[in-house]
Amino acid sequence: MADFTARPRRSVLYMPGSNARALEKAKEIPADALILDLEDAVAPDAKEEARQQVCDAVKAGGYGKREIAIRVNALDTAWGKDDIAAAVAAGPDAILVPKINTPDDVTLAESQMAAAGAPVTMQLWCMIETPLAMLNIKEIAAKAETSLRMNVWVMGTNDIAKELRCQHTPERMPMMTSLGLAMLAARAYGLVILDGVYNDIKDEEGFLAICEQGRDLGMDGKTLIHPSQVGPCNKVFSPDSETVEFSRKVIEAFDQPENQGKGVLKVDGKMVEILHAEIARRVVNVADQIAELEKGA
Secondary structure, eight states: OTTTTTTOEEEEEEEEETHHHHHGGGGOOOOOOOEEEESSSSOOHHHHHHHHHHHHHHHHHTTOEEEEEOOHHHHHHSSHHHHHHHHHHOOOOOOSOOOOSSHHHHHHHHHHHHTTTTTTTTTTEEEEOOOOHHHHHHHHGGGGGOOSSSEEEEEOHHHHHHHHHHOOOOTTTHHHHHHHHHHHHHHHHTEEEEEEOOOOOOHHHHHHHHHHHHHHHTEEEEEEEGGGHHHHHHTTSSSOHHHHEEEEEHHHHSSSGGGGGGGEETTEEEEHHHHHHHHHHHHHHHHHHHHHHHHHH
8 A cells, every 4th residue: 555644745725616716726836735625615505516616627637746635525414425426536636524523434434435436545534623533533543553545634623613612822722632632643543634724814924833833743734725825834844954954964874884773873963863863764755755746746
């Protein structure tokens, strides 16, 4: 099975499925991934039209190396099952399912994808966005041990705020428990985790601060609601050139034959341990993949 966790997902931009112009414009936006949305961004009376529009766009292609996910409506809605069937036929990289509250929801989503004929390479992304999900978070994450599809979690911070009746504060303290629990579970079971959206498009300073907070928490990237957020987000979630250069030196030092088996070395005057070599390899891998992605985005 391919390692779906290894690719960059710094910026993951939602695009409304009911807006044909937006779907076309998305082909030129330098986001690492796109979520073509059939759920929150689409009014009930436009659901079926949006489904057809999104599926046609995915089939037509033209999105370069961007990873493409289709967010379907929740499985217990009138549209969920038909959304999955149509989305699978369109052939995106992933299907994003909202309101994953229990391990059984993961099982149901996977079974519906399989019933619709999804190849094993088609991923399942899960929205983590309710108090019930947080209470079941370890059990949901543990499905990764047997799942052939689930590899990415998307934090639904707007829904978390709604369900908790909490506020969106600059430091996000009211939802830090939810973010922390999800982060712990994701890392324990090798899942990618993406931060939630930032709603105030005009607040560039606030957006940058939240991006930095998400990065510092350990998030792999961030979901976005406007193209103007892509550039700053990519910058925050990319390793800087000095870090990449030093990481290459660390790897080179530990790979020297005379250093095999050593646990601690001095590199550029700094003491580094073998665990730093592991971190360095990840940094370099991410940097190389970003460079490759941006070549043909």
